[in-house]
Amino acid sequence: xxxxxxxxxxxxxxxxxxxxxGTVAACAFxxxxxxxxxxxxxxxxxxxxxxxxxARYAIALLVLLAVIGNPRRWLxxxxxxxxxxxxxxxxxxxxxxxxxxxxxxxxTPGMLAVVLGVQPVLTLxxxxxxxxxxxxxxxxxxLVGLVMVVWQSLMRTGFDVTGMAFALGALxxxxxxxxxxxxxxxxxxxxxxxQYIVTLLVCxxxxxxxxLRWEMNWSFWLPVLFLAxxxxxxxxxxxxxxxxxxxxxxxxxxFYLVPAVTAGLDFLVLGNAMSALVVLGMVCVLAGVVVVHxxxxxxxxx
Numbered sequence: 001x002x003x004x005x006x007x008x009x010x011x012x013x014x015x016x017x018x019x020x021x022g023t024v025a026a027c028a029f030x031x032x033x034x035x036x037x038x039x040x041x042x043x044x045x046x047x048x049x050x051x052x053x054x055a056r057y058a059i060a061l062l063v064l065l066a067v068i069g070n071p072r073r074w075l076x077x078x079x080x081x082x083x084x085x086x087x088x089x090x091x092x093x094x095x096x097x098x099x100x101x102x103x104x105x106x107x108t109p110g111m112l113a114v115v116l117g118v119q120p121v122l123t124l125x126x127x128x129x130x131x132x133x134x135x136x137x138x139x140x141x142x143l144v145g146l147v148m149v150v151w152q153s154l155m156r157t158g159f160d161v162t163g164m165a166f167a168l169g170a171l172x173x174x175x176x177x178x179x180x181x182x183x184x185x186x187x188x189x190x191x192x193x194x195q196y197i198v199t200l201l202v203c204x205x206x207x208x209x210x211x212l213r214w215e216m217n218w219s220f221w222l223p224v225l226f227l228a229x230x231x232x233x234x235x236x237x238x239x240x241x242x243x244x245x246x247x248x249x250x251x252x253x254x255f256y257l258v259p260a261v262t263a264g265l266d267f268l269v270l271g272n273a274m275s276a277l278v279v280l281g282m283v284c285v286l287a288g289v290v291v292v293h294x295x296x297x298x299x300x301x302x
Contacts, residue, residue, distance in 0.1 A: 013198025025238050030254055032235040036227060037109045040100070043223035047214035050207040051099035055214070055224045056217070057096075057203060060232035061196040067189070074193045076186055081194060084184055088195025089178020092236075093202035097169035101210075105163030109150075113259040115167045117146045119175050120253040120292070126179065127248060135292060137251075142288025148281025149259050172230040175252075181240065182248050188240035196232075253292045260285050 043052045065074060076084045102112060121139050184191055214220050242251045260282040 018093065023061070025242060026254055029235055029238040029242060030261055032230055034258040036231045037258070037262045038132045039223045039226045040061045040103065043110060043227060044100070044104055045222065046220040048212060050203060050210045051214040052224060053096055053100055053203040054200065054207060056228045056232060058201050059225065059228035061200065063229055063233050064196065068193070070189045073139030073190055074235035076190050078192055078195060080186065085194055085198050087177060087180035087184060088198045090173050091181055091194050093199040094198065095170050095177060097202065097206050098166045098173055101161045102166035105166065107163040111158060112149055112167050113124060113150050114146045115171050115203050116174065117143050117256060118171060119255060120249060122175050123252045138288045139253065140255065141291065142285045144290060145281040145284025146256055146259055148277050148278060148284060149263055158251055166289060178243060181243050187236045187242050191240065192236065198262055201287065202242050250292060253289050256285050256289055
């Protein structure tokens, strides 16, 4: 009797530790990904999108291979490589090219955030045949909060047709790519090298359309190193682990928090004051994400 009680206590502690580790990983991902928007704009001020992307993923691939170490773990298992390469082609290569190109054409990070904010709703509609009204309300509340956070950016945005087409392309790629990546069961370290090789090939082809241009100084290389090491290695590994281990709608809803984190960092680091509308929007985003992640109450047993 005492053994079963101890076992149940150990199980309870294990579940709590697992929940805490998942929460820490989610928070780390949101902070790292949220800071990338500011760094991306900084990089594009000193180089073309094609140059930033090639340098970013070349450095990221080298760092990732060094972290993995054993060359036998650099490729996915035989028989899965084509599927994994396609997932990387969509989720990383297609998304990155569309994201950077839309921003280089004048689409502001705020407008891009609103377009990509549709992703959790699309994922919910595609994945879950039956979903609660409360869950959908949480997603919509977060979307409204997202609009509040980036409202000034929305008002300044010129609706460039080509830039908006790339923004919608980024939405399509990140949504489809997340669905494809969810089916991958191998560790992120074993998956990412092949996907980054595919991404580099796509970026090289993209460079034939858009000429390479960069400034040979730290104003270009510092943001590129941040995007390569912090975003494309650590944050991407966190994202893949979250996708593998959790509900995809819950994971994608974390992207709602990214613009709020960016606005917070803009205030803390650069000293740009946040308006009351931005603060209210951040509260709505946080409340909406909490509703989405809230577990439904279990029916009491009779």
